[in-house]
Amino acid sequence: MRRYQWILAIVLAVAPGLAQPSDAREGARNSSEAQFFPASGERGMVSSQDALASRVGAQILASGGNAIDAAVATGFALAVTLPRAGNLGGGGFMMIHLAATGKTIAIDYREMAPSAASPEMFLTSDGDVDRTKILGSGLASGVPGTVAGLVHVQRRYGRLPLIDVLSPAIALARNGFKVPYALADSLEKSKKRLQADAGSAAYFYKPSGVVYVQGETLVQTDLADTLSRISKFGAEGFYQGAVAEKIVAQMARSGGVITRQDLKNYRVVEREPVCGNYREHQVCSMPPPSSGGIHLVQMLNILEGWNLRALGHNSADYIHRLAASMQRAYADRSQYLGDPDFVDVPQSRLTDKRYAESLRQQIDVKHAIASAEVAPGLREQRVESTETTHFSTWDAEGNAVSNTYTLNWAYGSGVAVIGAGFLLNNEMDDFAAKPGARNSYNLVGGEANAIAPAKRPLSSMTPALVFDKKGLPLLATGSPGGSTIITVVLQVVLNFLDFNMNIAEATAAPRIHYQWIPDQLYYEVGISKDTLHRLKNMGHNIGATPRRLGAANSIAAKPNGGTSGIADYRREDAAAVAESIRD
Numbered sequence: 150m151r152r153y154q155w156i157l158a159i160v161l162a163v164a165p166g167l168a169q170p171s172d173a174r175e176g177a178r179n180s181s182e183a184q185f186f187p188a189s190g191e192r193g194m195v196s197s198q199d200a201l202a203s204r205v206g207a208q209i210l211a212s213g214g215n216a217i218d219a220a221v222a223t224g225f226a227l228a229v230t231l232p233r234a235g236n237l238g239g240g241g242f243m244m245i246h247l248a249a250t251g252k253t254i255a256i257d258y259r260e261m262a263p264s265a266a267s268p269e270m271f272l273t274s275d276g277d278v279d280r281t282k283i284l285g286s287g288l289a290s291g292v293p294g295t296v297a298g299l300v301h302v303q304r305r306y307g308r309l310p311l312i313d314v315l316s317p318a319i320a321l322a323r324n325g326f327k328v329p330y331a332l333a334d335s336l337e338k339s340k341k342r343l344q345a346d347a348g349s350a351a352y353f354y355k356p357s358g359v360v361y362v363q364g365e366t367l368v369q370t371d372l373a374d375t376l377s378r379i380s381k382f383g384a385e386g387f388y389q390g391a392v393a394e395k396i397v398a399q400m401a402r403s404g405g406v407i408t409r410q411d412l413k414n415y416r417v418v419e420r421e422p423v424c425g426n427y428r429e430h431q432v433c434s435m436p437p438p439s440s441g442g443i444h445l446v447q448m449l450n451i452l453e454g455w456n457l458r459a460l461g462h463n464s465a466d467y468i469h470r471l472a473a474s475m476q477r478a479y480a481d482r483s484q485y486l487g488d489p490d491f492v493d494v495p496q497s498r499l500t501d502k503r504y505a506e507s508l509r510q511q512i513d514v515k516h517a518i519a520s521a522e523v524a525p526g527l528r529e530q531r532v533e534s535t536e537t538t539h540f541s542t543w544d545a546e547g548n549a550v551s552n553t554y555t556l557n558w559a560y561g562s563g564v565a566v567i568g569a570g571f572l573l574n575n576e577m578d579d580f581a582a583k584p585g586a587r588n589s590y591n592l593v594g595g596e597a598n599a600i601a602p603a604k605r606p607l608s609s610m611t612p613a614l615v616f617d618k619k620g621l622p623l624l625a626t627g628s629p630g631g632s633t634i635i636t637v638v639l640q641v642v643l644n645f646l647d648f649n650m651n652i653a654e655a656t657a658a659p660r661i662h663y664q665w666i667p668d669q670l671y672y673e674v675g676i677s678k679d680t681l682h683r684l685k686n687m688g689h690n691i692g693a694t695p696r697r698l699g700a701a702n703s704i705a706a707k708p709n710g711g712t713s714g715i716a717d718y719r720r721e722d723a724a725a726v727a728e729s730i731r732d
């Protein structure tokens with residue numbers, strides 16, 4: 150590594166109304182100035198859900214790494230410091246913008262169903278879905294994609310040796326780190342589920358099940374050994390050899406079916422991003438097997454037909470149009486979306502401006518239309534979940550990365566691989582285990598998302614990049630939140646582009662969520678009572694207030710060069726960290 154002295158500026162995770170972005174330079178963004186990004190020589194930024202991991206990413210930038218090196222280092226560090234969502238045993242999606250060529254690439258490292266998977270594997274003799282099996286057993290896991298994905302992008306687009314980007318994560322695991330508040334709190338809350346698994350009980354709790362308190366040191370030696378193998382042997386150090394053997398042995402202990410060959414067969418796919426023009430900007434995100442990109446573009450296309458700014462931010466008229474657009478998008482999601490390597494997804498039709506116009510014409514701007522009239526479906530109360538995590542990185546050259554990855558639920562299936570130190574996902578629940586029935590997010594899937602061997606389950610993860618009219622990146626954003634991910638990203642983008650908010654304001658503003666089924670409009674605290682009253686009068690069913698909707702860790706270009714970063718205040722311990730170099 151090159152040697153620099155560096156300092157790190159950690160800001161943010163602040164209260165709404167007080168939000169200030171973490172800036173690599175002074176000044177605030179506005180949309181017209183934002184066309185002038187970036188002057189060369191400006192500094193980079195990392196924003197993630199955990200301050201230690203953001204520092205690791207910023208350190209990699211300061212050591213001469215690019216945004217991709219920083220993203221990979223952050224991703225591996227989160228696997229150590231944020232075990233509820235950072236992972237080796239899950240999967241995700243990464244959007245990469247390369248400044249030198251102007252190219253944007255969508256990396257699919259989503260989990261794949263094992264070869265023994267079948268459409269009936271989670272059905273009981275009564276034809277119902279066995280919720281325990283699909284969420285909390287060895288069978289719940291798809292073949293993990295994270296290690297293959299991170300190693301792939303680092304080798305192809307990174308600049309530093311793999312060992313350099315993995316070293317900080319190895320050190321955090323081997324030497325331990327001080328347990329931050331959020332981790333102590335979530336381990337306490339997940340105690341029952343995690344202590345039911347021998348591996349998780351041993352890795353995340355003290356002997357006799359005592360929970361770590363904030364400030365105590367958590368050492369993860371088996372995880373450090375696994376990370377070391379990856380640093381020496383690349384992805385093969387995970388998908389073959391000792392770690393693979395441990396995964397297969399864990400399958401035998403917990404009733405799973407992932408085989409050596411399934412691990413060997415895992416493949417990362419580089420896909421064309423889904424991009425759409427929204428007013429004067431271009432918005433790009435992940436294509437299937439994520440539904441995120443298609444429905445983000447579809448909703449923006451619908452909304453483009455109205456002057457949202459004139460309606461007023463979070464006014465009843467604005468929220469009504471948001472909800473109506475969300476209703477149409479989630480209805481389509483339930484029917485058309487699945488793994489494009491298995492089914493034909495009508496992507497161009499769904500993202501067509503004329504299709505959006507026809508949907509807009511069906512929307513009554515004065516009254517809500519019941520979901521049953523938009524398409525048939527079930528109605529259930531949804532439960533907000535806190536799984537999944539998003540981080541963004543950006544370097545001085547204008548390379549930008551937007552990455553969302555997950556174990557599905559917090560701590561995935563709760564099953565840890567004994568001897569290897571990491572948790573496995575429960576991503577099989579993102580398939581339509583029984584087409585037409587709801588999953589744990591009350592999302593309804595169709596035959597397009599039915600289970601099949603080697604298929605990737607449909608996702609809502611929406612890592613997004615926004616570009617100005619010259620094609621320069623303006624914003625990297627994304628969020629956790631299960632089914633709420635797409636609507637959270639939509640609102641961050643609209644706040645930033647239509648309402649001219651800086652990235653801190655765009656992140657802090659209260660959010661709503663609507664997903665067709667259940668026919669309920671959810672809102673965060675901060676939407677005015679008058680507005681809610683008006684929405685009720687328009688015919689909306691107002692749902693219970695969730696504690697929070699998503700957590701967008703974003704980076705935006707600053708008008709005269711450099712970046713502003715924000716870590717969403719909705720998650721404790723999140724931080725945006727600016728690379729800062731002194732001679």
Ligand code: GLY
Pocket residue numbers: 537555556557558576579607608609610631632
């Ligand atoms: N597991 C949540 C998602 O991929 O959307």
